[in-house]
Amino acid sequence: MKKIICIIALCITIFYSHQSQAQYKLNLAFPSLQTFNNPVELVHAYDGTNRLFVVQQRGLIYVFNNNPSVSSAKLFINLSAKVSQTGNEKGLLGLAFHPNYENNRQFYVNYTFDSVSQTWSRISRFTTSISNPDTAVSSTEEILLTLYQPFTNHNGGKVAFGPDGYFYISFGDGGSGGDPHGNGQSRNTLLGKILRINVDSAGGGKAYSIPSTNPYHGNLSGYKEEIFAYGLRNVWKFSFDELNGQIWAGDVGQSAFEEIDIIENGKNYGWNKMEGFACYGTCDTTGKGFTRPVWDYPRTVGTSITGGYVYRGSKHPDLYGKYIYADYPSGKVFSLAYDGITASNTLLFDTSYLISTLGTDQYNEMYFLNLSSTGRIYKLYKPSVINLKITAALQGFLDANTNTMSLSDTVTVYLHQISSPYAAVDSFVTVLNSTTLSGYCNFSNAPNGNYYINIEHRNGLETWSKAGGMTLSKGNDFQYDFTSASSQAYGNNEILVGSKYCIYSGDVNGDGSIDLSDNGFIENDATQFLTGYIISDLNGDGLTDLADQTLADNNSSNFVTKATP
Ligand SMILES: [Ca+2]
Ligand SMILES: [Ca+2]
Ligand SMILES: [Ca+2]
Known part of the structure; x- marks a missing residue:
């Protein structure tokens, strides 16, 4: 048998x-x-x-x-x-x-x-x-x-x-x-x-x-x-x-x-x-x-x-x-x-x-x-894919003392055309590791070319790579680090936590700005004492409370919005 x-x-x-x-x-x-x-x-x-x-x-x-x-x-x-x-x-x-x-x-x-x-x-x-x-x-x-x-x-x-x-x-x-x-x-x-x-x-x-x-x-x-x-x-x-x-x-x-x-x-x-x-x-x-x-x-x-x-x-x-x-x-x-x-x-x-x-x-x-x-x-x-290592950190998740995040979490990484209308030509869902702050992407659809890299997280602000884009080609290894300098993000649109430049936390409705509507959403979850893997948990501690509200409030009072070409 x-x-x-x-x-x-x-x-x-x-x-x-x-x-x-x-x-x-x-x-x-x-x-x-x-x-x-x-x-x-x-x-x-x-x-x-x-x-x-x-x-x-x-x-x-x-x-x-x-x-x-x-x-x-x-x-x-x-x-x-x-x-x-x-x-x-x-x-x-x-x-x-x-x-x-x-x-x-x-x-x-x-x-x-x-x-x-x-x-x-x-x-x-x-x-x-x-x-x-x-x-x-x-x-x-x-x-x-x-x-x-x-x-x-x-x-x-x-x-x-x-x-x-x-x-x-x-x-x-x-x-x-x-x-x-x-x-x-x-x-x-x-x-x-x-x-x-x-x-x-x-x-x-x-x-x-x-x-x-x-x-x-x-x-x-x-x-x-x-x-x-x-x-x-x-x-x-x-x-x-x-x-x-x-x-x-x-x-x-x-x-x-x-x-x-x-x-x-x-x-x-x-x-x-x-x-x-x-x-x-x-x-x-x-x-x-x-x-x-x-x-x-x-x-x-x-x-x-x-x-x-x-x-x-x-x-x-x-x-x-x-x-x-x-x-x-x-x-x-x-x-x-x-x-x-x-x-x-x-x-x-x-x-x-x-x-x-x-x-x-x-x-x-x-x-x-x-x-x-x-x-x-x-x-x-893989000769047929663009292999891109992304390094990025979420403002709310990062511990400034250890330079690690409270959890490893999923992000979607997009490759966009370098010129108007800047359409997305490929995407890959990867996990940013809490210790290395990195995740690997295998893009199999995008041809060799020059691209903007856009990273999207469930409660982070959409963040694009620096002006001019990056040249990527199949069969080769590339890396892009959003944490090393604010200039790595389009429009310098990141916030420094300890020694790492981070993606702003708080855009829970994903509309590209952190404002009163996000605050209201988070406050609502906080009054219900929601726990677990929830979108309004900005610091990744498994519950939504005042700490998450405060984080979003600070960003919304600074009128933080996405910066894109
Ligand atoms: Ca045997
Ligand atoms: Ca929002
Ligand atoms: Ca929390």
């Missing part, structure tokens, strides 16, 4: 892929930045510094500021003397920063090393310099775990902290082909698993402890207590959904299927009895309780999955909530929509790159890296 569903889904995939293949492409994310020698991971530190860290397979980690115009990366740490210098699947493979990194400066890596012609995996902790946050030295190493690898391949490699604060590790089945030692199904080995440990305490002769909620915690059967999930062949990448903590893994297949799994506590994902939805070798899957993947794909589609991320960024609204991943050898990038029952897969585009990893920044925007001695960092873009 599952196989039939799978085949139907594949047909849908092929249909969709022809429809949307041209929609997205990859572009250099940091055109002025150096190349990287065989990058295999890109992460951020969850410390709010907006830096990105790139891991090179032979042991170097670089750090740089996440700015499109950044031109240099600093060497963060050099572990080349420790890690394997040969082997396609060996080297420095994973990096994760402690959830409390801001204070403890601890980060963790997963690497292989060679000793007397044997391959070993190692999980270690390092500590960043207290004086220089862009530097760490290899002598701070504290070894947490060392694991013998019977073969040189299938070393897994990903490490990440979960929302539970525990540390997760993927290890492959030990290698060779077909899992000759049966490690995937054996709970007496750490191979072929995703592990979960607590790195904040030590116990039982180990440099870490076992969470009491691990499936084999305290077992008397000799099962490894570190196991979180098993029956996995070689999870090269897994990630946590930033919204709900769900774990998504890409498990690299043997000779027939690549698979995507949602990893849950104690579950058995079937290897080496299953490969994707199919049996592997002798078919003895009935009654085994094998957890099926969310999706698999055959050799006609690709040959080695690079697991990615559930997209939770704001630049690409149509990808929100979808699992974005790649196929390493073919360079294909896919998005998978999954509602808990049905998965539908779409080929976003096909590249000529060997995509070794995806990565995200602190805004959950996504990057793609290619395995090459001159590897680079790519981002998604």
Whole structure:
């Protein structure tokens, strides 16, 4: 039955892929930045510094500021003397920063090393310099775990902290082909698993402890207590959904299927009895309780999955909530929509790159890296849309002390002709984020040209961009910041709150002026003690009261009206 569903889904995939293949492409994310020698991971530190860290397979980690115009990366740490210098699947493979990194400066890596012609995996902790946050030295190493690898391949490699604060590790089945030692199904080995440990305490002769909620915690059967999930062949990448903590893994297949799994506590994902939805070798899957993947794909589609991320960024609204991943050898990038029952897969585009990893920044925007001695960092873009980042703040919502707004809220952004009658030629509904004060717009109707940008909010005054307009073109990224100067608004029509120029609050009837009719509207709501998401709540605190009335009164007594060409 599952196989039939799978085949139907594949047909849908092929249909969709022809429809949307041209929609997205990859572009250099940091055109002025150096190349990287065989990058295999890109992460951020969850410390709010907006830096990105790139891991090179032979042991170097670089750090740089996440700015499109950044031109240099600093060497963060050099572990080349420790890690394997040969082997396609060996080297420095994973990096994760402690959830409390801001204070403890601890980060963790997963690497292989060679000793007397044997391959070993190692999980270690390092500590960043207290004086220089862009530097760490290899002598701070504290070894947490060392694991013998019977073969040189299938070393897994990903490490990440979960929302539970525990540390997760993927290890492959030990290698060779077909899992000759049966490690995937054996709970007496750490191979072929995703592990979960607590790195904040030590116990039982180990440099870490076992969470009491691990499936084999305290077992008397000799099962490894570190196991979180098993029956996995070689999870090269897994990630946590930033919204709900769900774990998504890409498990690299043997000779027939690549698979995507949602990893849950104690579950058995079937290897080496299953490969994707199919049996592997002798078919003895009935009654085994094998957890099926969310999706698999055959050799006609690709040959080695690079697991990615559930997209939770704001630049690409149509990808929100979808699992974005790649196929390493073919360079294909896919998005998978999954509602808990049905998965539908779409080929976003096909590249000529060997995509070794995806990565995200602190805004959950996504990057793609290619395995090459001159590897680079790519981002998604749509050749057919004008991508405009709008930064703006509402007078009533902005806290002058923190420069954040009381809530994230919807605005409609219009592009208008530059000359009379200044007609709107395109519009996009986006959300101004309360922290970044920004939202992204994808305009697909407006041709390349010069435009006025007009932003409209449910109780803000219609505000237009400065005289002369802005030249915009498809396939490119633009930004317009209404908060940086009053001259950014047509007719300097903004009000300064703290250090940010803001859109006037109070035009609740949307007629372009803040006057007695708005005051009356707000007063009426205030006498009814209205609460919730209401148009008359000018300061965004969830109720309409005297504070909102006062704000509108001040603006109306100053005869605030919209300024347009
Ligand atoms: Ca499986
Ligand atoms: Ca009005
Ligand atoms: Ca209010």
